[in-house]
Amino acid sequence: MPTLAAILPAERNNFGLIRLLAASSVVISHAYIIVRGDGAVEPLEALTGISLGQHAVNVFFFTSGLLVAASLARSRSIGDFALARFLRICPGLMVCLAVCAFVVGPLATTLAPARYLTDGAVYLWLLVTGSLLHITMALPGVFEHAPYPDVVDLPLWTLKYEIACYVLLGLAGVTGLVRRGARFWAIYAGLVVVYAATLVFPELTFGIVAVQHMLHLAVLFGLGVAAYRLREGLPLSWFWLAVCLAIYAAAYSGPLRxxxxxxxxxYATLILAALPLGALAHPFRCIDLSYGIYIYGWPTQQLIIDKLPGSSIAEVAIIALAIAGCLAFLSWTFVEKPMLAFRHKPLPSVRRLAAAIGRTAGTGAMAHLGKPGASGSS
Incomplete structure (x- = not known):
């Protein structure tokens, strides 16, 4: 019965493949509403109450909590950790937004190319969407008549919650909350209780969707952090998976589902990560296409349905996965991987800034997480 610690080294787990499958699942799930419009029932939604894409987002946030906790443990300072998080998310996002604005936009807009490119709304879209505060702003004349109109890149909605979780984990590291085991577990238990209370009494969130999302995704992210803390003694076995399944079955009809x-x-993600998949998982331990597929999948699908109206759900999903996979490979090769490497040899000014932040917040504040065993793109 191996423990989580035994599979944390990158060459011993399938997290890369799992994240790739999760990103692909988001594309497949979104093909339903891309073709049929808002309100279309996506895969697994009728059976589990949430769609295949939402299950995939759950996987992303759990694995992110686990792997980012390992990244925090590896970091020399809070400045180094912050730089790593910035380099993982922002460069790839900025390039994706530029592709959406200056490649997808001109191909899909109903405006003349010159008029589109000189419209100030294009550049406002870049600013507003890049802030992640409002990701449903439309580009001028783009996807106006699509079944799911106007929205250029819907999956970006999760990124602000991801970044919020990074910030909270960083603060926990700086203040020592992660180091003090009892306090960490008390705070996480409190978060779970609050989330459970909002599930039983939805009026506690006052109908604010952002609060509902933040609680749900923070619980998943925190579960990944908790798993990392317990890595030395957390067994990975089919028995405990069956226990988790039994708990799910018991809660299936209630508000705590x-x-x-x-x-x-x-727990199922950890079991899958431990399976001996050999050569099947090996390429994705070195190449991470999940982020690229996730952020390029939606605009690719919107463009397909714009240029090939009448395409079936399967056609949109398959074509989009092929194109988004190619874009993801380019993004990983020429943007994401080089920027992650830049973390280890930044410009002197950036290095000095990171060191200054680390001294201010407490250099070495992350050492309490223990000797890291995980590696990878997170």
């Missing part, structure tokens, strides 16, 4: 889903998703 999302909480049981989070537990089952997290």
């Amino acid at each position: 999302p909480l049981a889903t989070a537990l089952l998703t997290g």
Whole structure:
């Protein structure tokens, strides 16, 4: 019965493949609403209450909590950790937004190319969408008549919650909350209780969707952090997976099903990560296409349905996965991987800034997480 610690080294796990499958699942799930419009029932939605894409997002946030906790443990300072998080998310995102604005936009807009490119709304879209505060702003004349109109890149909605989780984890590291085991577990238990209370009494969130999303995704991210803390003694066995499944079955008809889903998703992800898949998983330990497929999948699908109206769900999904996969490979090769390497040899000014932030916040504050065993693109 291996423990989580035994599979954390990159060459011993399948996290890269799992994240690739999760990103692909988001594309497949979104093909339904891309073709049929908002309100279309996506895969697994009728059976589990959430779509295949939402299950995939759950997997992303759990694995992110686990791998980013390992990244925090590896970091020399909080400045180094912050730089790593910035380089993982922002460069790839900025290039994707530029592709959407200056490649997808001109191909899909109903305006003349010159008029489109000189429209100030294009550059405002870059600013507003890049801030991640409002990701449903439309580009001028782009996807106006699509079944799911106007929205250029819907999956970006999760990124602000991902970044919020990074910030919270960084603060926990700086203040010593992660180091003090009892406090960490008390705070995480409190978060779970609050989330459970909002599931039983939805009026507690006052109908604010952002609060609902933040609680749900923070619980999943925190579950990944908790798994990393328990890595030395966390067994990975089919017995405990069956226990998680039984808990899910017991909660299936009640308001706490999302909480049981989070537990089952997290543990099932660890079991899948431990399977001896050999050569099948090996390429994705070196190449991470998940982020690229996730952020390029939606605009690719929107462009397909714009240029090939009447395409079936399967056609949109298959073509989009092929194109988004190519774009993801280019993004990883020429943007994401080089920028991640830049973390280890930044410009002197950036290095000095990171060191200054680290001294201010407490250099070495992350050492309490223990000797890291995980590696990878996170």
